[in-house]
Amino acid sequence: MTMWFTENHTKDVYFAFKAKQLFSTRSDFQQIDIYQTKDFGKVLVMDERIMLTEKDEKIYHEMIVHVPLAVHPDAEDVLIIGGGDGGALRELQRYPGIKSIDMVEIDSAVPEVAQRFLPEITGDFLDSRFTLMIADGLKYVRTTEKKYDLIIVDSTDPFGPGESLFTREFYGNCFDILCADGLLINQHESPYYKSDAREVKSIYEKTNTIFPIVKLYQAHIPTYPSGHWLFGFMSKRYDPLEDLQAERWLKLGLDTYYYNLALHRGSFALPNYVLDLIGKKQNIANS
């Protein structure tokens, strides 16, 4: 049956496409649906919010993985919080230097559904470097003994099952399990609509008191609210621009759809309205 799928981007703004529902389930944590669409291919929807589409997921996953690894190519132990769709995993698996990838996903239904309906997107769940743990991300970072070089927070929005991944206690405990030169990347919501912008500001302020280096970078992801999406680059030592290991990244010879080194540099240049939002002076951006 073909119908219109609509997602509320604000109370008064909808995003909609014609869609055929392929699958629908209610997990212990959320509603999960898969739709077939003409322009975006298959679409994964959780609690009525688009998580990814075949058409534009590469933008999101490349930006959440290649930006940190081009700065810290020696990263060996990587932790993904959330990310059960396996897209970030797929991009990480392209780096031969990575020795372990641990994924902590709260909802076992997400990797199950992704592997069944989105096999072109998911990475290799059978990779010997990979460990999937179905657990609460916050609890994991509080209790694990393992240290990580890179943590990727690939979460849903700050309401529902992802709420605890937007808290100070989460980032504080992440800081603790990162190596002395470790990095953390999170999906940082959109600065565009008012209610989303409040979250951007709130996470930025929280993480800024925890990590010595916090910089935001952006990408254009057409199916996310407003399309204007931010990522957070949080680091104990490396600056995302000054410490960019361009030569080493080029040597890997990775073929990418969206990411390149010029874009890496440019993505950290933020519009004035975003600088205002996070309390940064615009004149610094001009110099």
Next chain:
Amino acid sequence: MIREYQLNQEKAPLYNALSEYRKQRMVSFDVPGHKQGRGNPELTEFLGKYAMSVDVNSMKMLDNLIHPVGVIKEAQELAADAFGAYSAFFMTNGTTSAVQAMVLATVNPGEKIIMPRNVHRSAINALILARAIPVYVDPGVNEKLGIPLGMSIENIKKAIQENPDAKAILVNNPTYYGICPNLRAIVMLAHQAGMKVLVDEAHGTHFYFEKSGPVSAMDAGADLAAISTHKTGGSLTQSSILLSGPGMADEQGYLRQIINLTLTTSSSYLLLSSLDITRKYLALQGENIYQRVLEYAHYARKEINNIGGFYAFGKAEIDHDAFYDFDNTKLSIHTRDIGLAGIEVYDILRDEYQIQVEFGDLGNVLAILSIGDRPVAIERLLAALSDIKRRYGKKADQITVNEYNQPKVVMSPAEAFYAKSKQIPLDQTIGKVCTEFVMCYPPGIPILAPGEEITAEVLEYINYAKEKGSSMTGAEDLATEKLNVIDQL
């Protein structure tokens, strides 16, 4: 099943009557003036049409709390059955009014009442209203934690022997920290001496539905109990129930008269329906719900004690006397071993982690677990505590701070309250008799009550609590820099 119900607890007469009222689309030319919300669109948008449409006045089909003969009567009978009480009175002025009713109903002006001093201010307020004379029993203190307990049986015996003319004994079950006294023994001693047993069970609603929890007032044979169904039971804030045991069987009419002295004549049907629906839910599901809450509490206590530095105390502290039993759903956490005052941890949790706990005093914070808790929220609390330790943890604070100072009572609270008084700066008050309350709120247990001498120790406590950021309330001077004392003595 914890108790066999005599009535059909599936019923919810008040809820049904209100639903029926909505369907009738009654035209109202009575109060409230908003008339099902129409007269106040912004408020209706904020609270919702549904809520506004049942914010109505007493009428025949909805009965009247002041004089219950219909659905409210039936709902109260169901509540009595659910809680194993002789009778139940719905309260819409908070548990404060239930505590006051207990005292006013059993102690006449000039008569004595035995009680620990670590009661909520509502109990001492009741002494002012009743013009009753308190006989304070030392509640006992846990030296390690600095917290007041639930009175030893020896001290209660002594108080009864020395004051055979006392009319009643008032006890906390549990205290704010979750400590329960030996209630069955207290009931036995009091009844032998012809005294009524009044139980402030504001924090103990769940005892009635826990399989292995501390004994409830009604099960212990107490005469009256004030239960804050809104605190751990899930009803709306300000709704409460006064339970009466068989010991009050002959005084039911008088009890209603006493309640009506201060009860509003416009009781909110939002509050009343919340009591009815909550009673049904607890009667049918309470056992499972609190079993789950206890599991959460057990997990949280274990994990907090693994962090190190924090001590989430529990049944291990039981001394079989003044610390007779413990309410496991109270996550009382001693914080001094990480070098922080409880109030500091309380403030950090709220300001930096958006986690609001019930209270912080000098040495402890209290997180209350109840009907609405979920694993995600508990993980947040645990992670925040471990992050606080990492960020702020210092060497253990060696000073033990007593949260309780035995008061020097000079005159009854009523006598002091109505006496001629003057306001003087705090540092000049030593040796004077206070005529008002001073307390950190929460928890709202008076540091000073009317009629008590202001000692150097008490002043030191007040100053220390202020320095640590406690919010002081009770005094006429909102900044608590001046106190009202007896003008001449």
